[in-house]
Amino acid sequence: MKIRFHLPGFTRxxxxxxxxxxxxxxxxxxxxxxxxxxxFYGDFPPALWNGGxxxxxxxxxxxxxxxxxxxxxxxxxxxYTFTNPLINQSHLKDKHCNRALALAQRDDKLNGxxxxxxxxxxYIRKQYPNYQFISxxxxxxxxxxxxxxxxxxxxxxxxLDYNWNNQWDKLEKMPHKDRIELLVxxxxxxxxxxxxxxxxxxxxxxxxxxxxxxxxxxxxxxRNPENFVCPHAxxxxxxxxxxxxxxxxxxLFTRYVDMGYRNxxxxxxxxxxxxxxxxxxxxxxxxxxRDEIRLIYxxxxxxxxxxxxxx
Numbered sequence: 001m002k003i004r005f006h007l008p009g010f011t012r013x014x015x016x017x018x019x020x021x022x023x024x025x026x027x028x029x030x031x032x033x034x035x036x037x038x039x040f041y042g043d044f045p046p047a048l049w050n051g052g053x054x055x056x057x058x059x060x061x062x063x064x065x066x067x068x069x070x071x072x073x074x075x076x077x078x079x080y081t082f083t084n085p086l087i088n089q090s091h092l093k094d095k096h097c098n099r100a101l102a103l104a105q106r107d108d109k110l111n112g113x114x115x116x117x118x119x120x121x122x123y124i125r126k127q128y129p130n131y132q133f134i135s136x137x138x139x140x141x142x143x144x145x146x147x148x149x150x151x152x153x154x155x156x157x158x159x160l161d162y163n164w165n166n167q168w169d170k171l172e173k174m175p176h177k178d179r180i181e182l183l184v185x186x187x188x189x190x191x192x193x194x195x196x197x198x199x200x201x202x203x204x205x206x207x208x209x210x211x212x213x214x215x216x217x218x219x220x221x222x223r224n225p226e227n228f229v230c231p232h233a234x235x236x237x238x239x240x241x242x243x244x245x246x247x248x249x250x251x252l253f254t255r256y257v258d259m260g261y262r263n264x265x266x267x268x269x270x271x272x273x274x275x276x277x278x279x280x281x282x283x284x285x286x287x288x289x290r291d292e293i294r295l296i297y298x299x300x301x302x303x304x305x306x307x308x309x310x311x
Contacts, residue, residue: 004038008268030289039077051083079112132156162186177260184247201228
């Protein structure tokens with residue numbers, strides 16, 4: 001059975017991710033056994049419904065079609081992070097987000113939507129039924145009964161709150177392990193008390209950014225009126241490995257897989273490009289081949305000039 005990874009940033013990290021797929025094709029013996037890239041998650045800015053991170057930029061419909069096709073042609077799911085918790089009825093007619101959903105909807109339900117807002121989820125299920133629906137880690141479900149109830153709902157996957165990581169007695173007892181996705185490299189410290197406030201700040205910032213573009217376009221630089229400072233926002237990869245909630249590759253490919261877990265999420269939509277690359281090396285490449293593949297990866301990135309897709 002395949003071990004399925006869900007990777008960050010199908011726009012900002014587009015070149016990084018496509019090079020990863022090429023490396024996996026060219027050097028299959030260097031990557032861990034039975035690994036599969038199941039999805040890339042993110043959004044096409046400027047997306048009012050986007051949550052979890054504030055993502056800027058402007059993507060044309062032509063580019064959106066190109067990115068969707070380049071992933072779907074490989075059988076890889078594109079998953080929209082429509083996890084803004086502040087979405088209400090007045091936001092549902094957003095033209096850009098509706099168009100993005102229309103472009104990626106398929107009869108085979110290959111693509112997905114990660115959701116938080118009940119209002120938005122209800123709307124998307126009605127208007128765009130041919131999607132997989134994924135319950136976001138942003139819901140912060142830390143109560144076992146609430147989590148079990150969530151797993152009984154009609155979700156393809158439920159992404160666990162990172163605080164469940166490495167609580168072996170509780171992980172063993174969880175039902176529907178095949179429908180649980182684990183966030184393996186959270187940059188937030190365990191039991192962060194500011195996490196919810198941070199999500200709210202990011203949600204408001206995303207909305208303010210979209211409003212700014214509608215009013216001024218790109219002629220006036222966006223200035224965020226909110227001030228929220230997180231000391232862990234720019235943690236490098238190996239700092240996060242010290243957290244008790246960090247999932248090591250050794251545990252992932254033995255204890256978690258042996259328990260029946262098959263879906264693992266690497267975060268990094270807004271992280272430094274090379275930080276994301278190192279996380280890929282850490283989880284996906286065999287330890288004895290990391291240096292070699294990392295060098296090939298870096299040389300390939302240099303040749304591609306590390307450009308974003310037509311932003």
